[in-house]
Amino acid sequence: MPETHKTQPENEPLAIALSRPGRIGVALPASDVPASPDAPPRELLRDELRLPELSQLDVVRHFTRLSQLNWSIDTHMYPLGSCTMKLNPKVNDAVASMSGFAQSHPMQPDEDAQGALAVMHGLQDQLAEITGMAGTSLAPMAGAQGELAGILVIKAYLDSLGNHRPRILVPDSAHGTNPATASMAGFEVVAVKSRDDGDMDLDDLRRALEEHGHAVGALMITLPSTLGLFDRNIVQIAEMVHAHGGLMYGDGANLNAMLGQVKPGDLGFDVMHINLHKTFSTPHGGGGPGAGPIAVKEHLLPFLPTPHVRLAPHPLPPSPSSGEGEAERYVLAEPEQSIGRLGAFHGNFGVLVRAYAYIRSLGADGLRTISEAAVLNANYVQSRLRDAYDLAHDRRCMHEVVFSGRKQKSQGAKTLDIAKRMIDYGYHPPTIYFPLVVDEAMMVEPTESESKETLDAFCDAMLKIAEEAATQPELLHEAPHHAPLRRLDEATAARKPVLRW
Numbered sequence: 001m002p003e004t005h006k007t008q009p010e011n012e013p014l015a016i017a018l019s020r021p022g023r024i025g026v027a028l029p030a031s032d033v034p035a036s037p038d039a040p041p042r043e044l045l046r047d048e049l050r051l052p053e054l055s056q057l058d059v060v061r062h063f064t065r066l067s068q069l070n071w072s073i074d075t076h077m078y079p080l081g082s083c084t085m086k087l088n089p090k091v092n093d094a095v096a097s098m099s100g101f102a103q104s105h106p107m108q109p110d111e112d113a114q115g116a117l118a119v120m121h122g123l124q125d126q127l128a129e130i131t132g133m134a135g136t137s138l139a140p141m142a143g144a145q146g147e148l149a150g151i152l153v154i155k156a157y158l159d160s161l162g163n164h165r166p167r168i169l170v171p172d173s174a175h176g177t178n179p180a181t182a183s184m185a186g187f188e189v190v191a192v193k194s195r196d197d198g199d200m201d202l203d204d205l206r207r208a209l210e211e212h213g214h215a216v217g218a219l220m221i222t223l224p225s226t227l228g229l230f231d232r233n234i235v236q237i238a239e240m241v242h243a244h245g246g247l248m249y250g251d252g253a254n255l256n257a258m259l260g261q262v263k264p265g266d267l268g269f270d271v272m273h274i275n276l277h278k279t280f281s282t283p284h285g286g287g288g289p290g291a292g293p294i295a296v297k298e299h300l301l302p303f304l305p306t307p308h309v310r311l312a313p314h315p316l317p318p319s320p321s322s323g324e325g326e327a328e329r330y331v332l333a334e335p336e337q338s339i340g341r342l343g344a345f346h347g348n349f350g351v352l353v354r355a356y357a358y359i360r361s362l363g364a365d366g367l368r369t370i371s372e373a374a375v376l377n378a379n380y381v382q383s384r385l386r387d388a389y390d391l392a393h394d395r396r397c398m399h400e401v402v403f404s405g406r407k408q409k410s411q412g413a414k415t416l417d418i419a420k421r422m423i424d425y426g427y428h429p430p431t432i433y434f435p436l437v438v439d440e441a442m443m444v445e446p447t448e449s450e451s452k453e454t455l456d457a458f459c460d461a462m463l464k465i466a467e468e469a470a471t472q473p474e475l476l477h478e479a480p481h482h483a484p485l486r487r488l489d490e491a492t493a494a495r496k497p498v499l500r501w
Helices: 056-069 090-096 114-131 143-160 177-184 202-215 234-243 252-257 298-303 349-385 406-410 415-424 452-471 473-477 490-495
Strands: 135-137 167-171 188-192 216-222 247-251 271-273 294-296 308-319 323-333 401-404 441-444
Touching: 090 349, 114 135, 114 252, 114 294, 114 308, 114 323, 114 349, 143 177, 143 216, 143 247, 143 271, 143 294, 143 298, 167 177, 167 202, 177 188, 177 216, 188 202, 202 216, 202 234, 216 234, 234 247, 247 252, 252 349, 294 298, 349 401, 349 452, 406 415, 406 452, 415 441, 415 452, 415 473, 452 473
Parallel strands: 167 188, 167 216, 216 247, 247 271
Antiparallel strands: 135 294, 271 294, 308 323, 401 441
C-alpha cells in the first residue's frame, strides 16, 4: 500500500465560518396568518445573535463533508468489531422505523400496545432460548447497567435466603466493569489468577473458595474471556463455585462466539447480561441508546427488574354467540420480589426491536453460522499475523485474537505507534493495551461480516507496519501522517474537552 494513502478529507470548518451575510437556504412567502398574541415580545428577540447564513447547497455539502470525517463500518473495516461496531443490517432500521413501532408512546395502555408488547415478549423468549435460561428482563439500558442488575438480582436472592455473602470472585482477565460493578453493588472483590495458557487457575480458585468460604456470593466470568479464549474448565469451575454455595455470573460481552454452539445456562451459569450491540447487531457508539438484557435461571426469576412482559388471562366481553369467555393478552408486570426499576418506562424500545428483527431474520441456523464465521475470521487473522506479532496465547482463539507488540517495542515502536500508523492505511485501530494482563496488547476482532479479501487487505497492512517498525520506527512515531488531525494529546482532550466555539 502506498505511503501516501489518504484516508480522510481535509478538516471541515464550522458552519459559522462558512456563513456569508444575507445568504439564505429557503425563501418563505409572506405570512397570511395574523400574529399570535402569545408570540415573544419584541424586546426579547436578539437580532445580534450570530447564526450561520448559508444556502441549501452550502448546508448539504458541509454536512456531507462532515459525514466523511466519520470513521464508520459503512466505509471501513473495524478491527474492534462487535465490541464497538458490528454490522447493523439496514433492514433492522427499516423495521424499527415502521410507524407502529416508531410512533408508539410509552404511556399507551397495555391494551393499545399489544403489538409492541408482543415483540418484547418474543425477544424475552428468544434470549432465554439462546442462553439456556428460564427467563429474561429487557429493562437494563446498557450492558454495564445489565451487569449491575444481574449482581443486584444475586444480592436480592441471597438476602431473601438470609444468606449474607459479601464477596465476589473476579478473574484477573475480566472486563474492568466487572469489579467496578461488584463494588458498586456493595460487594468486596477477590481476584482469581489466570494460568499461562489463559484459562483460570483452578488451584487459585480453590484457594479463594476455601479462604473466603461462605462469604462468596458469586463468581463473575467473561466467556470466552477477554483473551479471546474459551476456558476449557468452565463446567468444573461452575461446580466448584456452586459446591460452596455461590452463584455463577456470566459477562455476556463475548456471546457472539457461542451463538448456537453452546448455551451458557447448560454450562452452569445462573445469570448473565447480554450486550445487544455486541451480538445482536444494534447500534452502538456515542453513549447510546443501548440495551443490556439479563437472563436468569428459575430461582432468580422473582427478582428480575420491572417491568417484565407477561402473557396473562384476560376476560372477554360476553357475546350472544359464545357468552362469557377468556383470552390472553400481554401485560407489563412487576416480578414478586423485583429489584425495581432501572430507568424510565420499558427500556430502549427501538433497540429491542432491532435485536428482535436480527434474530428473526437469521433464525437458529443463521445465528449458528454467524458465530462460526466470526471464529473462523479471527483464527484466519491469527494465522496470517502470528509470525509478525507475538501471540498472547498460542492456541485456537474464539471471535477475537490478542497479539502483543512486545517485539515491535523492542525495535523502537510501541503498540500505540502501530495503532496510529493503521489510520494511515485506512483502518480504525483495534482495542489496545487491553486486556491488562497482556503486555502491549492489541485485541483484533474482525467479526463475521468481513470477507476474505477484506481480511487479507487488513493483514497485508499489519504486515507492512511490522516491517516498518523493524526498519524505520520513526515513521510510526509520527503517525498518522494522512489524517485531518495528527496525534492528539489524548489526556488533555479527555480531561479538558473543548465543547464550544
